[in-house]
Amino acid sequence: MGWPVLALLARSDPADLRAEQPAGPPILTPLAGTDTSAITIEWAMALLLNHPNAMQKVWVEIDSNVGRDCLVDDSDLPKLNYLQNVINQTIRLFPSVLVILPHESTHDCTISGFDIPKGTMLLVNAWTIHRGHKLWEDSTSFIPERFGEGNEGYKLLPFGGGRRVCLGAVLGRRVVGLVLGSLIQSFEWGRIGPEAVDLAKGPGLTMPKAQPLEAMCKPRQAMIHILDNLC
Numbered sequence: 001m002g003w004p005v006l007a008l009l010a011r012s013d014p015a016d017l018r019a020e021q022p023a024g025p026p027i028l029t030p031l032a033g034t035d036t037s038a039i040t041i042e043w044a045m046a047l048l049l050n051h052p053n054a055m056q057k058v059w060v061e062i063d064s065n066v067g068r069d070c071l072v073d074d075s076d077l078p079k080l081n082y083l084q085n086v087i088n089q090t091i092r093l094f095p096s097v098l099v100i101l102p103h104e105s106t107h108d109c110t111i112s113g114f115d116i117p118k119g120t121m122l123l124v125n126a127w128t129i130h131r132g133h134k135l136w137e138d139s140t141s142f143i144p145e146r147f148g149e150g151n152e153g154y155k156l157l158p159f160g161g162g163r164r165v166c167l168g169a170v171l172g173r174r175v176v177g178l179v180l181g182s183l184i185q186s187f188e189w190g191r192i193g194p195e196a197v198d199l200a201k202g203p204g205l206t207m208p209k210a211q212p213l214e215a216m217c218k219p220r221q222a223m224i225h226i227l228d229n230l231c
């Protein structure tokens with residue numbers, strides 16, 4: 001999350017914060033990174049609880065690539081393709097920044113046939129692009145298998161784009177992957193009732209769930225020796 005937060009902190013005019021300026025003081029970074037990452041983890045869990053087969057596939061992938069003698073580590077993430085697909089699918093359907101932060105055209109340009117004068121405030125609606133039926137087949141469905149070719153381009157922009165692209169995109173993906181991976185590796189998860197988890201979105205800058213996620217979990221037998229050592 002970029003300059004609105006920075007502007008708030010600095011109590012300055014957002015117009016002063018131009019593209020050539022650095023992303024802000026160190027205090028901005030934790031603010032921008034924690035909520036977005038936490039909310040993405042919550043949406044991913046909600047989607048997986050509604051798609052137990054996908055949850056099972058993540059677990060099998062972790063079990064065969066990482067094993068049961070240690071928790072998922074940073075170096076394991078590149079091997080966990082299905083987990084990465086789940087994350088991509090989550091940030092496609094529920095990008096924590098729905099409408100990318102305002103950008104400004106630095107010169108006259110044309111976008112999709114519209115003439116945009118220099119100095120225009122431009123807002124990109126990631127939510128609509130990510131769910132566009134012309135861009136995505138079965139666009140509102142959770143299908144982790146759809147990813148893998150790595151050519152999504154500007155169809156998928158949960159971290160924005162251009163020179164003000166999210167500074168913490170790599171870290172954000174890594175944190176989400178490690179937390180999600182460890183939770184699925186260590187616990188068996190289930191819904192609190194027979195009905196599907198409600199996926200309604202609530203109000204807020206970073207699109208939280210309308211209802212905080214509630215779920216059941218119990219430690220996996222094979223992981224108890226690892227979990228015991230964490231205490």
Ligand code: HEM
Nearest residue numbers: 001002023032033036037097159160161164166167168172
């Ligand atoms: C899943 C996690 C995250 C998501 C979905 C996310 C999303 C975004 C988006 C959409 C933007 C606006 C980009 C644009 O204007 O084109 C942004 C900017 C930014 N993000 Fe993130 N972010 C995440 C995690 C993080 C983390 C972990 C950090 C830092 C540790 C971080 C730091 C920043 C900063 C500093 C900016 C402003 C960059 C600039 O204006 O130059 N973000 N983020």
